[in-house]
Amino acid sequence: MQALDTQVKIAVVGAGAMGSGIAQVAAQAGHEVFLFDQSLEAVEKGKAGIAKQLQRRVDKGKLQQADADAVVKRILPASQLSELASAGLVIEAIVENLEIKQKVFGELEDICGEEVILATNTSSLSVTALGSTLKRPERLVGMHFFNPAPIMALVEVILGLATDQKIAEQIHATAAAWGKKPVYATSTPGFIVNRVARPFYAESLRLMQEQVAEPQTLDALLREAGNFRMGPFELTDLIGHDVNYAVTCSVFDAYYGDFRFQPSLIQKALVDAGRLGRKAGQGFYSYAEGAERPQP
Numbered sequence: 001m002q003a004l005d006t007q008v009k010i011a012v013v014g015a016g017a018m019g020s021g022i023a024q025v026a027a028q029a030g031h032e033v034f035l036f037d038q039s040l041e042a043v044e045k046g047k048a049g050i051a052k053q054l055q056r057r058v059d060k061g062k063l064q065q066a067d068a069d070a071v072v073k074r075i076l077p078a079s080q081l082s083e084l085a086s087a088g089l090v091i092e093a094i095v096e097n098l099e100i101k102q103k104v105f106g107e108l109e110d111i112c113g114e115e116v117i118l119a120t121n122t123s124s125l126s127v128t129a130l131g132s133t134l135k136r137p138e139r140l141v142g143m144h145f146f147n148p149a150p151i152m153a154l155v156e157v158i159l160g161l162a163t164d165q166k167i168a169e170q171i172h173a174t175a176a177a178w179g180k181k182p183v184y185a186t187s188t189p190g191f192i193v194n195r196v197a198r199p200f201y202a203e204s205l206r207l208m209q210e211q212v213a214e215p216q217t218l219d220a221l222l223r224e225a226g227n228f229r230m231g232p233f234e235l236t237d238l239i240g241h242d243v244n245y246a247v248t249c250s251v252f253d254a255y256y257g258d259f260r261f262q263p264s265l266i267q268k269a270l271v272d273a274g275r276l277g278r279k280a281g282q283g284f285y286s287y288a289e290g291a292e293r294p295q296p
């Protein structure tokens with residue numbers, strides 16, 4: 001199956017950490033990309049983040065200024081969902097909530113032509129359930145990028161019960177054309193990576209709760225001695241505790257309360273306090289403006 005032609009416009013709904021990253025990946029591959037969020041301000045913030053990220057690469061001599069400018073120019077801010085009508089693929093990257101995502105897909109179904117592929121970047125929700133409220137659930141597929149999307153190679157291509165195999169193949173080929181390493185997964189809670197990763201976070205949080213060691217010690221140990229690229233506390237600070245907690249709750253519920261996936265009260269407290277990690281300037285670590293490195 002052929003990848004989508006670069007003439008095909010892509011739309012990304014949600015301009016947060018993942019949506020902007022995905023928009024950047026698609027624009028770097030040569031597509032024009034509509035970027036939509038609840039407010040134009042959020043879209044502009046997402047686009048500015050992309051420009052900043054690319055500029056850093058220009059400054060390091062890894063990218064030509066003209067190429068960076070061309071990528072930024074291909075990102076088209078949208079203030080209405082209806083502006084996405086001419087896209088051939090819409091990728092949803094909004095809040096990890098089944099009902100809210102279903103509502104947005106319902107609206108997209110009314111706006112987009114029959115041939116348009118709808119994809120979700122959900123970390124854990126059932127693609128089958130997300131598609132269940134659609135008139136044509138066969139065109140909904142999971143296209144799950146990892147954070148940060150421009151850097152992480154893996155993309156899980158997730159088939160719900162109704163997903164058309166040919167559409168999944170086209171998304172697989174498109175992810176590969178975008179320089180990613182796609183892998184198929186069926187729609188099970190947490191798919192592959194987020195299922196395997198749950199105990200990594202949960203066990204680390206239990207070690208902290210039992211005062212075995214501080215987050216910075218555990219992070220350093222797993223990074224330096226365990227060869228993990230990031231420790232569990234700095235990684236969940238990057239992911240965002242609201243997102244990571246919602247994913248754990250969703251996987252826990254979907255496995256009928258299996259203890260292995262039990263959410264942590266420590267993480268819930270961070271969410272309740274608004275200490276969502278890097279994006280909020282505070283999580284397990286503090287990311288105060290001007291600080292050279294995160295402070296425990």
Ligand code: NAI
Nearest residue numbers: 014015016017018019037038093094095096122123147239
């Ligand atoms: P985020 O909180 O950074 O961004 C979400 C964005 O969606 C916000 O800008 C918000 O204003 C917007 N939004 C919420 N409801 C909306 C609606 N009804 N219409 C339009 N925009 C809306 O969240 P993040 O981290 O980008 O996550 C987005 C999705 O990607 C979630 O499903 C999450 O599970 C998934 N994901 C997250 C990863 C991570 O490491 N943060 C990794 C892979 C997937």
